[in-house]
Amino acid sequence: MAYTITLPTEDRNKIVYTLQNAEPACLKTAAFSARRAYSAAHVVADPLSPVPPVLGGKVDWEATLSYRHHLWQLGFGVAEAMDTAQRGMGLTWEAAKQLIAYSAKDAKAVGGDIASGVGTDHLSDKEIYGLDAIISAYEQQMEFVEAQGSRVILMASRALAKAARSRDDYRSVYSRLLRQVKEPVILHWLGDMFDPNLAGYWGDRSIDGAMDVCLEIIHEHKHKIDGIKLSLLDKSKEVAMRSLLPQQVRMYTGDDFHYPELIAGENGFYSDALLGIFDAIAPAAAEAFQALDRGDLETYNRILAPTVPLARHIFEAPTYAYKTGIVFMAYLNGHQNHFRMIGGAEGARSAVHLAKLFMLADQAGLLVEPERAIKRMVLTLEAAGISQEVRV
Template sequence: MIIKLPRSDRSLYDYELGRHEPVRLAQGSFQSRTAFSAAHVVCDPWADSDPLNQAKIDMEATLAYRRRLWSLGFAVAEAMDTAQRGMGLGWDGAKELIRHSIAEAKAVGGHVASGAGTDHLAVRPGLTLEQVEAAYEEQVSYIEGLGGHIILMASRALAAVAKGPDDYERVYGRILSQVSRPVILHWLGDMFDPALAGYWGHKDVDAAMQVCLNIIRSNADKIDGIKISLLDADKEIVMRRQLPPNVRMYTGDDFNYPELIKGDEAGYSHALLGIFDAIAPVASKALTALDEGRTDEYFGLMNKTLPLSRHIFQKPTYAYKTGVVFMAYLNGYQPHFRMIGGAEGARSAIHLAELFVLADEAGLLSDPELAAKRMNLILTLSGMN
């Protein structure tokens, strides 16, 4: 099968599909690593509302995608940045999503952890630490009231109001003292969200890490683990080796996850990754191989996905959600390529065409004929064929 794809020099070339067999896996059963997929949301294209400020979620299609992830062995990280949290999805929409997702997880035996943050709190002059704490408390209380597991998200409001490390230690200490079960902390680098620059009270990553580690050590019985997304494998390994024994590292490094999950002589990382949403079949098969000691197969599968992941997460990194949703569209998991906030326009057609090729090469186009048809539709709408 041949499809004409565009290059950045405004030319077209013939790309041959079918040279790479799609990876197929009916049931995930890996055990040695806990792997959360931060899952995307499906926008309701029939909703007659402002797509920038009042976009609606197609809840059934959104939950169907989570059922797919659970069937492949993944846990779901709900209402995170992959779901456009704070980037189109507000707290009111997140509450509805979290409620439905927790209920669905209970019904099918899946595991879900949900993001609790402060995104309903406007960042404005005069904001206080007490208001940040109250905002965290409101969201934590809502999720725990549903029987949910907390991912304590980084806070734009806290980043804006905190005067130094002591303020972070105060806020996190207060919230962690109240939770009913251990939480996953969430350190998101400013490449994912520029408003989080200088988190933990330092722009220097090493100094910030020590503040975070102090908070973890002081509250170790209330912390299941920490997910860091710094796109720096060396920094993650340094931090991983300093964690208390009962606290897990969850890699959020979408550039270096194969080696970090495999680990070294001093330990390994579990995972909480946005890219798992897009590469779930291959990643599930790879993690099963790792369970069974087939390391070469593990790396063979995972490393095939790295060019795709690095492409999806290229700068501006926060636009990666567009590529994740495009993958779901190509593979027929949703009937359209519409996103909350109109984010389908955050990447160029050239970028999407390259994504198409890298997905095929990684064995991630489950139905190449359908994927080619949908790629052609996007190119037609872009004026390229």
């Protein structure tokens, strides 16, 4: 059965698009072992909450947790309360505490892997804090996350980026934190394309200089570090850095542009993964990882290759708006019954952007039920004043 829809284009015209994958094959359960893979996961807003979205809104806990079970069933670990969950961009620390507690409890019940974000986001962005106050803020969140039985992801701190005056300030903060963690943590280096407030992180405006500082910290505290998630969208920098890591420290790629080749690896080096794009492409990624387990690189590449244009589109500038595309994919695929986001972030992308996302998702075989997806795409377009008849 062929489904056809009229979609807007960037030049203000329209095209008639016929879906290419009327019956895509999408896994519901999977398991893999060749790579460790975490999916950063989005939160589902409560559309009936009386709290205005611009004030944060409320979370639909049932739908949010259901999506985590979907990811665990596909073999992924869940990277909880990260930027994909709009942490610091709609999701407050108080809401993040609830999210982490609920997810950690469910993870324990089903044997799912979970690692949760620890940061300083309960501090005000309008103030400048001393290093001791920043360390104390990190410690408060770290204590809470460890008490839930979750692994810690030590997130980059806006407060530290604002307060630090030298490389030594970063060494001081991270050294104090790493000396007291109970289990090895995942460090998180988030580039300023994801959060402009993190420019110059590690005390150096150049990537190479910042990498030197980060590597010094990792080598000094290697027994307290499981790995580092690198989100710079620069393949060459990740390849260079992972070759310089201590043997037992993992590189978790956060590169939503080049993930297939970085995960596949070369010359004995490869990246594990902690990616926001996995939220949107989880069934395809799980099938690709199963192929990698078999040593079938051809199938691995065949499955992931068409997901890359989709990922590049979702994460296009302004990159921090990628969460809108992630949630839209969940809406198209029936993981939530509305396209609303906390903070009103559903408005961060245009109807034209979402129309192209729809086409690319179809071409990657990621629209689980095409009839439902096309109906929801029509509703989105009609809300933007683009009415039409759907031809089947």
